[in-house]
Amino acid sequence: MKYKKHSKFALFALIAASLAFAIVFLNPVQAKPPVSKAEMKKQMNILLKAVKKGDDLWHTAKLGTNGLACGNCHPDGSASNPHTWPKYQTNLGKVGTLREMINWCILVPMQGPMLDLGGDDMIAMEAYATYTHRGVKIAPAKDEQHGAVPVKSGPGYPLK
Amino acid sequence: MEKVSRRQFLGMSTKAGAATIVTGIFAPSLNSMIGFGGVAQAATKKIKPFNFAVLTDAHLYDINDHKFDGILEKAVSDVNKISPRPDFVLYAGDIGQTGLEAELVKGKKILDKLKMPYRIIPGEHDYYLDMGKAWRGLYGNEHWSFDHNGVHFIGMNSILVKDFWTAKKLTPHERMAWMEELECHKCGAWGVGSEQLDWLKKDVKNLAPNTPVVIMTHSPLWDYYPRWNFQTYDAPDIRKILSKFERVVSIHGHVHQVLYNKIGNISSAGLLSTSWPWPYPPIKLPYPDVKMNRADPGDFEDGLGTHNVALKSDFAGMMDYRAFSDLLPANLKRGLKI
Ligand SMILES: [Fe+2]
Ligand SMILES: [Fe+2]
Numbered sequence: 168m169k170y171k172k173h174s175k176f177a178l179f180a181l182i183a184a185s186l187a188f189a190i191v192f193l194n195p196v197q198a199k200p201p202v203s204k205a206e207m208k209k210q211m212n213i214l215l216k217a218v219k220k221g222d223d224l225w226h227t228a229k230l231g232t233n234g235l236a237c238g239n240c241h242p243d244g245s246a247s248n249p250h251t252w253p254k255y256q257t258n259l260g261k262v263g264t265l266r267e268m269i270n271w272c273i274l275v276p277m278q279g280p281m282l283d284l285g286g287d288d289m290i291a292m293e294a295y296a297t298y299t300h301r302g303v304k305i306a307p308a309k310d311e312q313h314g315a316v317p318v319k320s321g322p323g324y325p326l327k
Numbered sequence: 328m329e330k331v332s333r334r335q336f337l338g339m340s341t342k343a344g345a346a347t348i349v350t351g352i353f354a355p356s357l358n359s360m361i362g363f364g365g366v367a368q369a370a371t372k373k374i375k376p377f378n379f380a381v382l383t384d385a386h387l388y389d390i391n392d393h394k395f396d397g398i399l400e401k402a403v404s405d406v407n408k409i410s411p412r413p414d415f416v417l418y419a420g421d422i423g424q425t426g427l428e429a430e431l432v433k434g435k436k437i438l439d440k441l442k443m444p445y446r447i448i449p450g451e452h453d454y455y456l457d458m459g460k461a462w463r464g465l466y467g468n469e470h471w472s473f474d475h476n477g478v479h480f481i482g483m484n485s486i487l488v489k490d491f492w493t494a495k496k497l498t499p500h501e502r503m504a505w506m507e508e509l510e511c512h513k514c515g516a517w518g519v520g521s522e523q524l525d526w527l528k529k530d531v532k533n534l535a536p537n538t539p540v541v542i543m544t545h546s547p548l549w550d551y552y553p554r555w556n557f558q559t560y561d562a563p564d565i566r567k568i569l570s571k572f573e574r575v576v577s578i579h580g581h582v583h584q585v586l587y588n589k590i591g592n593i594s595s596a597g598l599l600s601t602s603w604p605w606p607y608p609p610i611k612l613p614y615p616d617v618k619m620n621r622a623d624p625g626d627f628e629d630g631l632g633t634h635n636v637a638l639k640s641d642f643a644g645m646m647d648y649r650a651f652s653d654l655l656p657a658n659l660k661r662g663l664k665i
Contacts (some may be wrong), residue, residue: 226508234388234424239603240624242509242555246606258625276603276624312621314609318554321512 214294215326217287221295222322224288231277237292240276243315243323244299254308266293299323371573371642372537374477380406380443381543381634381646383419383580384600386452389429394627398601398651399437402633405649407442409635414475415443417482419580419598420450420545426503428461435465446471450545450580451486451517451556455506456499459484470523472530478539478638481530485544485559485579488517509555509605516553517546518561527568539642540575547579548595549588552608557582566593574642576665583630585648585655587617587663596646596665599654604630617663619654628652636665 202210224230226238241247252265258275259267269292270281282289299315315323385399406416418438423430431453438445449469453462459469469484491514492502505511519527531540542548548565551557559565569575570592577595583605586597604622612618622630629652638644644665648655 233393234390235603238508238510239386240605242605245608246621257623272624276627310621312606314606317609320554323510 212326214298215324217291217294218298218324219322219326220288221291221293221298222324224292225295230273230282231279233278235277237272237277243318244296245314246312247296247300248309248311248313249293249296249300250303250305250313251307251309251311265296269293269296370537371539372477372535373640374539374638374642376637376639377414377476378409378411378635378637379475380409380413380416381419381578381598381636382406382416382438382601383598384421384450384583384602385434385437386421386424386600386602387430387434388424389427389433395602396433396437398628398631399434400440401628401651402601402631403437403440405633406635407440409649413443413635416441416445417480417543417578418445418447419543419578420448420486421452421580421600421602422447422450423453425507426453426456426461428457428465431461431465446473446480446482448482448543448545449484449486451506454486456503470519470526476638478541478642479531479534481527481540481542483519483523483527483542483544483565485519485546485548486517486556487520487523488515491515512554514556516558516560517556518559519544519565520561524561524564524568527565531568531571534572536571537573539638540569540572542569542575542577544577544579546581547586547588547597548577548593549590551582551586551588552610555608557608566590569593576644578636578646585617585619585659585663586612587614589613594665596663598634599630599632599648599650601631601633604654616656616658618656619648619650619659620656622654623652626652630654 224237225241225244226236228234228236230236247265247268249265252268253262255262256268258271266284266289269289270284273279274281282292300313301316303313303316382402385395385402387393387395387399406413422434422438438447447466449459449462449466453459463469470482472479472481474480491505497505505514534540542565544559546559547557548559548562550562572592575593577593578598579595580598580600582597583600583603584597584607585599588595604619607618619630631652632648632650632654634649635647636644637647645662646665647662648659
């Protein structure tokens with residue numbers, strides 16, 4: 168009887184210990200104390216660097232072969248409508264993602280080679296589109312041509 | 328010249344033109360077309376009816392067989408087919424993209440296929456590589472006026488910015504590359520400048536107030552969306568100089584879209600490009616019914632087109648947006664009253 172109790176406790180202790188181990192060592196996010204403001208700022212700055220890279224890519228003719236840049240037709244990233252994706256898009260002929268549409272616009276209006284869908288350049292281009300539309304309500308497939316969030320001056324994001 | 332704020336200007340023009348400015352009749356209704364007027368203009372000088380065509384924003388590149396070459400060619404042959412044949416053609420700027428002389432020469436070669444004479448003004452894309460030198464060599468004066476069948480036509484260069492390049496030691500190519508970006512936030516607001524304002528004052532000094540006037544600039548003569556230079560910083564001065572006239576029609580390029588506004592005695596219409604359409608900026612349009620449909624990026628001609636403007640004897644006008652694809656909502660299919 169006594170022995171049985173002990174073994175139950177031991178089993179419980181073992182499970183608890185391994186759970187704690189899993190949480191502490193296998194899941195680093197959970198293990199951290201709540202993310203500090205300073206840490207969030209650091210993370211935001213890393214994002215803004217990607218946004219800046221995306222801005223440069225949206226404004227270079229190097230992605231295509233006919234001199235055009237995305238910025239020719241999408242000032243401030245307007246009319247890319249990041250809040251509406253994924254959706255069915257006629258030119259894609261299927262339910263596609265913002266990244267696939269970015270690639271389509273490289274391929275067709277700009278006659279350039281498509282980017283790696285998971286590559287840093289593509290992620291940066293997506294980051295620019297979503298950042299310039301921050302706060303816009305997610306609206307899958309909404310028939311809407313949305314302008315970028317209006318900014319008084321500067322590039323549209325707080326990074327020199 | 329003394330700067331006049333928009334509010335001051337509006338107050339002034341109301342007093343000065345109270346007898347002739349009829350508000351209300353110009354306001355669009357949902358089912359009707361938009362009015363540049365013609366209803367209560369009994370006093371306006373009678374003109375001999377005629378029509379003219381307008382083209383703009385070809386943005387040609389110095390690349391052989393570029394798709395925009397073909398679109399400008401198409402626009403020119405479209406205008407050549409308009410019946411009755413337009414008396415002349417106006418071109419509202421941005422014939423080139425990066426200011427290279429080769430682009431401007433290519434544009435001139437294509438425009439020279441027009442069967443009627445044309446008048447042209449520069450856009451920012453024609454200008455900031457060599458500050459308009461090649462453009463002037465090919466096309467002549469940056470501002471001009473002429474009279475036709477009783478209408479006074481004015482063209483002005485509205486894309487002059489303050490020097491942002493010397494202090495930053497930019498090369499001409501860098502200066503041009505900055506200006507090429509619509510949302511360039513380091514280039515500043517543009518306008519016509521004091522010299523052209525003085526010229527304009529002299530140009531219209533001896534004209535009677537009942538003279539019908541058409542003015543063409545690259546950018547709109549009102550604050551539409553300054554971040555994209557959808558504005559002309561000294562437009563209030565221009566509007567003040569033109570406030571003595573009963574009715575002025577302003578047409579402008581640069582916005583690559585169907586657009587309308589009316590301030591005092593001046594009604595203003597935006598133009599379709601022959602390169603790419605631009606999205607509407609994130610503001611409320613003053614006349615939301617005058618708006619084109621979204622363009623299909625898979626159709627390179629969607630969002631583009633030419634224009635035919637017919638003026639009647641009382642200066643009532645109709646601007647026909649001749650879109651290459653199915654771009655216009657039903658209320659604009661038969662034209663925009665101007
Ligand atoms: Fe343009
Ligand atoms: Fe322009």
